[in-house]
Amino acid sequence: MIKITALSGSGRSGKTNSHAILVYLKDQLDTKQFQCTIFNAFSITKNQKERTAFERDLVSSNLLIVCAPVYLDTISHSLTVVLEKLASTFTQRELSGKKFLTIAHSGYTDISQRELIIRVLKNFAVGMEMRYLGALSFGGTSPIGGRPLAEVGYFSKQVRNALEKLARHFKEEVAIPENALAICAKKPFPNWFACYAMNIVMKRKAKTKGYKDVLYKPYPEAS
Amino acid sequence: MSVLILNSLTENSHLVEEVKCQIGKRAAQIDLFNLADERIQMCRSCDRCSCRTPGRCAIQDKMQTILPLWVKANMVVLITTIFYGTYDSLLKKVIERLMPLNTIFFTVYKGELHHRNRYQKTPILAGLGVTPQRHPDESDAFKLLIKRNAINLFIEDYRAEVFRTDEAIDNIKVKLDQIFSER
Numbered sequence: 001m002i003k004i005t006a007l008s009g010s011g012r013s014g015k016t017n018s019h020a021i022l023v024y025l026k027d028q029l030d031t032k033q034f035q036c037t038i039f040n041a042f043s044i045t046k047n048q049k050e051r052t053a054f055e056r057d058l059v060s061s062n063l064l065i066v067c068a069p070v071y072l073d074t075i076s077h078s079l080t081v082v083l084e085k086l087a088s089t090f091t092q093r094e095l096s097g098k099k100f101l102t103i104a105h106s107g108y109t110d111i112s113q114r115e116l117i118i119r120v121l122k123n124f125a126v127g128m129e130m131r132y133l134g135a136l137s138f139g140g141t142s143p144i145g146g147r148p149l150a151e152v153g154y155f156s157k158q159v160r161n162a163l164e165k166l167a168r169h170f171k172e173e174v175a176i177p178e179n180a181l182a183i184c185a186k187k188p189f190p191n192w193f194a195c196y197a198m199n200i201v202m203k204r205k206a207k208t209k210g211y212k213d214v215l216y217k218p219y220p221e222a223s
Numbered sequence: 224m225s226v227l228i229l230n231s232l233t234e235n236s237h238l239v240e241e242v243k244c245q246i247g248k249r250a251a252q253i254d255l256f257n258l259a260d261e262r263i264q265m266c267r268s269c270d271r272c273s274c275r276t277p278g279r280c281a282i283q284d285k286m287q288t289i290l291p292l293w294v295k296a297n298m299v300v301l302i303t304t305i306f307y308g309t310y311d312s313l314l315k316k317v318i319e320r321l322m323p324l325n326t327i328f329f330t331v332y333k334g335e336l337h338h339r340n341r342y343q344k345t346p347i348l349a350g351l352g353v354t355p356q357r358h359p360d361e362s363d364a365f366k367l368l369i370k371r372n373a374i375n376l377f378i379e380d381y382r383a384e385v386f387r388t389d390e391a392i393d394n395i396k397v398k399l400d401q402i403f404s405e406r
Binding site for chain 2: 011012050071072073074075076077078080081083084087108109110112113115116119120121122123124127155191192194195199202205206209210211213214215216217218219220221222
């Protein structure tokens with residue numbers, strides 16, 4: 001039995017895209033071979049019991065998967081707090097040799113917008129003497145909206161394909177399969193399309209909800 | 224010139240004192256916030272700042288003072304301990320509260336998709352990171368973070384410098400002089 005600790009790095013609790021991605025991956029894993037427990041960074045920062053449960057689970061697990069959304073180019077505040085606490089609580093020896101895998105995702109489609117988050121998490125894993133296995137990286141994940149991936153349809157197809165390929169290759173000496181990485185390298189849709197479509201969605205949202213002057217500037221600018 | 228300094232260091236007062244000293248020679252107004260002493264909550268992702276109360280954060284805390292100063296500033300200085308290439312959690316919490324500076328609409332900027340900025344004028348961004356040298360890549364990653372944040376906030380002029388925890392005061396002075404000199 002291979003034990004996996006999965007950490008959703010979202011700055012919110014409940015139904016988040018990170019949680020949906022981890023639940024889908026967990027569902028793909030053979031339950032006889034793998035035991036995967038999902039934790040949420042926000043909940044860990046707010047609840048001491050949750051933090052203790054997470055740390056206990058991590059101590060006995062073989063692999064830590066961190067699924068992290070991009071919050072202004074880097075990991076969320078909640079995930080930063082959790083990793084800071086791990087770094088101060090655990091000695092390198094305690095985490096040494098455990099495997100570490102990153103799943104980075106963002107609403108924005110450009111790979112460059114997820115580059116730093118992957119680097120930070122790799123630096124953390126290596127710094128804690130964990131065995132870094134690599135990263136999957138998905139752009140254009142906003143349409144997931146925290147829903148189960150299977151419900152999202154076309155807009156989660158790329159994510160589901162990559163996670164299925166990852167799960168199929170998930171053995172103790174796991175490495176991210178090339179075909180899953182190849183899926184991540186594809187941009188789900190071009191920027192001009194995303195920009196055009198999202199602006200229509202936002203205009204409609206503002207109109208239907210009666211929001212006025214959404215471009216308002218409440219504070220005086222620099223002279 | 225108006226300068227906003229957001230400092231999340233709880234130690235290493237040499238650096239902060241020297242920053243104040245160097246900026247004091249150049250700026251008419253300095254607003255310094257030691258984030259460890261301020262009551263600042265984390266972003267609730269409630270979206271009010273983009274729609275219901277455009278440009279204003281719904282949370283009533285110190286960010287109500289910091290946000291207008293950010294908009295008014297000619298230069299913003301971020302001082303942080305580098306955590307494997309990113310900000311420490313104290314500063315990261317403040318950075319996530321900058322959402323009111325963006326609008327709900329999107330644009331393509333420098334070839335990437337971004338939220339459109341609310342204000343036309345943006346300050347110079349200076350990121351000063353103190354590295355405990357936990358990982359050889361953290362300095363380069365931090366410099367990339369400042370560059371990436373500058374793009375995200377539509378800032379054209381950004382500067383980043385890294386200091387060791389035991390950096391000699393003379394080195395600090397030289398590095399800061401380069402950071403704050405006119406370009």
